[in-house]
Amino acid sequence: MLIYRWTAIGWPHKIERQMEQTYEQLDQDEDRFRKLQGSDQANFNDRLDTLQVRDSNRSSLMSY
16 A cells, blocks of 8 residues: 555656656757758748849840
């Protein structure tokens, strides 16, 4: 019976530790994904700029 008592007492602490670890992992994941999103956004903007330049060059060639 003593082992069940300690198990019942220990479970809330175990759950709290697991929650803290999960929140820390989520924060790390969110930071990593934000950095990736910023990098992806910058790459997208660069490609978009390139396409706009190409399109304006083509338009100027077609108008002659």
